[in-house]
Amino acid sequence: MEITLNINGTEKKLNVEPRTLLVQAIRDAGLTGTHIGCDSSSCGVCTVVLDGKTAVKSCTMFAVQAEGHSITTIEGLAQGDKLHPLQQAFHDQHGLQCGYCTPGMIMAAYVLLQHNPNPSEEEIRFGLSGNLCRCTGYQNIVKAVQQAAQMLQQPTGAAADD
């Protein structure tokens, strides 16, 4: 069946089966930054943002269900060449190694900061506990989210270059 998905602000017409998972549809649309790591909705590497404020493991939603929603993936986060503070902070704090969990982790952190702009270390660990990372031991991811939270709260910092 033909569906239209709004991914990163662009309407994409896709031909899918009802059983096509959202993650597969996103990847088939050429946006391969969203990854697949398990079949049990456990690892979170496929996490994308739905309607700006909520996240979903895109392996646990059918593509047809995403019609009428806006989807944001890792590719939609930077403003042109300017990295989103989370992307910048993951780089600055060595919050990634192999990079496979990174897109999902960043999207999970993105919605976490929407709901809690100034989280404590404990709250970050809690909020990211639906996303697995095998390389970093999470410690630098926590630091990265703290840095991003700070950057986002400093209008001068985030907006200065706009």
Next chain:
Amino acid sequence: MSVQTPNLEPKGIQGLGKPIKRKEDARFIVGKGTYLDDINLPGMLYMALVHSPYAHAKILNIDASEALKIPGVKAVITAKDLAAAGLSWIPTLAGDKQMVLADGKVLYQYQEVAAVFAETRQAAADGAAAVQVEYEPLPVVVDPYKATDPDAPVLREDIKDKMEGAHGPRRHHNHIWNWSVGSKEETEKALAQSEVRIKQHMVYPRSHPAPLEPCGCIGDMNKATGRLTVYMTTQAPHAIRTVLSLVTGIPENNIRVISPDIGGGFGNKVPVYPGYVCAIVGSIVLGAPVKWVETRTENLTTTGFARDFHMDIEIGATKDGKVTAMKVYTLADHGAFDAAADPSKYPAGLFSICTGSYDFQKAYAEVDAVYTNKAPGGVAYRCSFRVTEASYLIERSMDVLAHELKMDPAELRLKNFIRPEQFPYPSALGWTYDSGDYEKTLKVALERIGYYELRKEQAEKRARGELMGIGISTFTEIVGAGPSKDFDILGIKMFDGAEIRVHPSGSAIVRAGTRHQGQGHETTWAQIVSEELGLDVDKIIVEEGDTDTAPYGLGTYASRSTPTAGGAMALAARRIREKAKKIAAHLLEVSENDVEWVDKKFVVKGVPSKSVTMNEVAFAAYTNPPPGLEPGLETTYYYDPPNLTFPHGAYVCVVDIDKGTGEVKVRRFVAIDDCGTIINPMIVEGQVHGGLTEGFAIAFMQEIAFDEQGNHLASNFTDYLLPTALETPRWETGHTVTPSPHHPLGAKGVGESPTVGSPAAFVNAVVDALAHLGVRHIDMPITREKVWRILRQSGIDSF
């Protein structure tokens, strides 16, 4: 106050010891990495596999007719079809052979039985579900101790009468090999004469590396050119190319292996798996590219497991705590085929590092390997070939001994460490340790955590009925395999290669035979070259993973990249510097003897104002080379390390125990590592965080378990437990630096130390918390229930 956006692009020379940010991050943080499943080729087909529900069964019939009726399904292959191509069995790294698709019988649950090729992923999956296989179940061997019972079922019909194996005689149809090192007689004598002796049985349970990206492969046979391109999630692309050439008969120059970005490896992506072979055969037969990407279930149930060592140790000591001798017997469960990834001469890997950091005069270690109805593997999961098992064994045993002697475990260790002046230290089991200062590292760790205050706190708490424990691990690793006199895989010596090409404008491209999976080679290799050649680190790009362009090398695993390729990189750079010096002399119009390398520049001796930079030399190499000198500035260096390196560390862990549920909470964990010279401290710290987390997971959660029928009990991430940010403790890290005397940079490698060293610290801490109840050992994973059982048996109960 405003937060400055940190500078993304540090400028200039950034050599050793600088925490520069990683060059490879740029693509990953915007979702532009290229992992295997991100690659799509025109006309590509998809493959799905059919798996056995039984752990041991005869195959009576395979009926693919329903599958072939599904629109889009192109072909279904079984062992029979592979046999026609001579590929129904392939050699393993350990000198055994393994089935590609089940040939007449299945030997473990989820074993690959048939491969389905289709135009879409959906059709391939539907096809696999529609293949009907008829089985006749056979008795199952799950317990390795029962594998060699006289009446144990024959697992390997193919070699049941072949009593000479790749590593010597076999004594039973399910026995693989026996391996031993050291003098049994002298060790037993020393033990008999020891004033104190301890014996302990312990199991290092079966585990799995489970990188978040599963394994996968695209076979792409171009029938017009005869060239086979294979995209593969492999940590060792060159070795794979050689193996593929040997098994398929395709000349090696007609095979190109490309290992794209890898989403974590940890040893899982070293071996050749049946799925790879099927995808390649499929491409050859069908004339189209074929992609296969594992499901998580396939990853956990069929690809390389790790550990599964069942160990018995005996240690002798004097009454005042000086160790005298150790004797170890280990039963190794290798599953259905011996596919352990070890250097050829070492079927039990480097397990003989089991004397650890201690000055044992006598030691003996013996290992028997057996077949069971489980998936093959025995990969070095964030481990240098069984070092993890050895380190756990000795570090756990030292605590058992301390308990027996009623000695503080830190004091016992301090009393028995190999002393700095004893290096190079010949160990009782035949290794020559390069360097170390174990006492210093332990003292730094004890100081950092406040060890003696914690012991006081523990005594007070114990008096109040509260349970806390402190665990120490002071491990020594053996990494960087290895020197060609001892180390090869399938005959290929374990050197590694590096190539440097300096361009006229002072930028460079650097290639290595290793393949990173998150370790940061694109940054550290550039730092080494920047250090050695004085080039701007941002003008150095690093490439790995394409066998058409990279120099030969054995790949990235076993903490070998820095000890081998890192050494090659430094020596390649130095070779370039030698040539550059000639060009510099030409530019400075002095003789070569009057030029020296000072502060990353060529300077005329005694005339500091007269100098040229490497950039100037590079330009001259192409525009104005000295007469008679070959133009250009590039080289390739193959480094055969003279010895292994021996990183060490001291870890201290503090735990609190919940008396109601048995839950163990890690309160603090201090890790002091000594990996010799540090190239990038930020990356080293990141490696330590990750490795500690995997050690934590192994100690408390991760286990590949089976039931009596051979059902795999950890076939997905709801049953194979990887810790999240919430369970993972906060790590406190630090370093001492004892350079390796033989490595060109003094570096030793660090990627695996924390996984090797930490499990014993966790277990020691839990046992320490319960020691006053008479507890001496608990096998991993330490579940709440294991602790709860001890508590309730001791009459401890609480909400």
Next chain:
Amino acid sequence: MKLEYSGQEKVQAEPEKVWRFVQDPHKVASCLPDLKAVEIKDEKNLVATVGVAVGPVRGTFKFNIELDPRPEENKMLVRLRGGGLGSAVDLTASANIIGQDDQTTLLDWSGVANVSGPAATVGGRVLDAQAKRLIETVFANMGQKMAEV
């Protein structure tokens, strides 16, 4: 995974009637819940296709069933092998057929099932209670139908 169950079913019929019932593969097959198809090979062997709904697990399983009546031991054995959903089930059940004073019969049954494949490895957490219910249903159906005959 290995599952073991046992139970007793009181049948409102005499043992002779019960014996006639269990030696008729058609009748035995009729006791399987959600039977979709049955093929009787001979008087001791049948192939049955049944719908199985175990919690979220819903699918079709195909079983080869062998009936092994042993009147001399007052015992009936049933062996079942088959599968579905990529999984396999091997079950051996036995029932002691015990005549009672009041013209009724007691079926004293026990069964051991080995389940392999995803149904065990993924669905194992919830399989036990559900499988127990299934096997109890089979014997309850038997008790009921034996009385009806």
Next chain:
Amino acid sequence: MIPAAFEYKRPMSLEEAIDHLAKHGYDARVLAGGQSLIPAMRYRLAQPGVLVDINKLPNLSYLSEEGGMLRIGALVRDTDVEFNKDIQHRYHLISDVSMVVADPIVRYRGTVVGSLCHNDPSGDWAAAAIAARAQMVIKGKNGTRVEPIDQFLVDSFATSLGEGELAVEVRFPTPNALTSGAYEKIERKVGDYATAAAAVQLELNPDGTIKEAGIGITAVAHMPLRVVEGENLLRGQKPSMELIRAAAEEARKIADPTPDARGSAEYKKDMARVLVGRGLLKALNRLGVAVA
């Protein structure tokens, strides 16, 4: 892994949804959050012929207090509950549960009502609904019925929902100032099914005695259970350690768990006891009652 093919229905009205469910009966499954169903479909352990996606149905996303009840519509996500300040302040038991269901990302999609309809033996919401004496609102061709949770939850994975019926709401009684509760769960890691968990709800009389008690335990039997004897022991009594121990012991007695990798039956039974005890202590603590 890829689910087997199915027919997809996306009704735009409740009537249309009920029509689909009535027509397809056994073959149809309701797709709400899908956080249990879709993974089961990926393993092909669930192969429903028809999926009726209710996510576009109007007016099912309400979370409101009305007539002494908190009404949670069928499309209210776990996070809607988790992030609701009012619930955090007044509905302690519900707030506790909302923070430990599955994992934080799954909670953005999973629904409270869907979880109750799934009635997994380890369901978190079912234990809370039992303890808080919730009610289900069910719509079908024959109109609407309201059913106490104890009648709604029939067996593991089974509810009183008939073919052609849809659960549209769950109602939790609004706690008064003398009511509090708690949810105590142990899991091997975030996202795992509970090893054992206990939900408790206590209402005190002004004199400090217990007016009403609700105790639900989960993951320790074929389905979530009410600890009736424990509730009976508590009712009318003044809280004491002895009383709490006795009530908690009742949970251990009725628990009948299946042993698995999470623990033996013996361990899970004891955890039912420990967690009920802890839950009671926490609820009392939240009511300002310190128990000696």
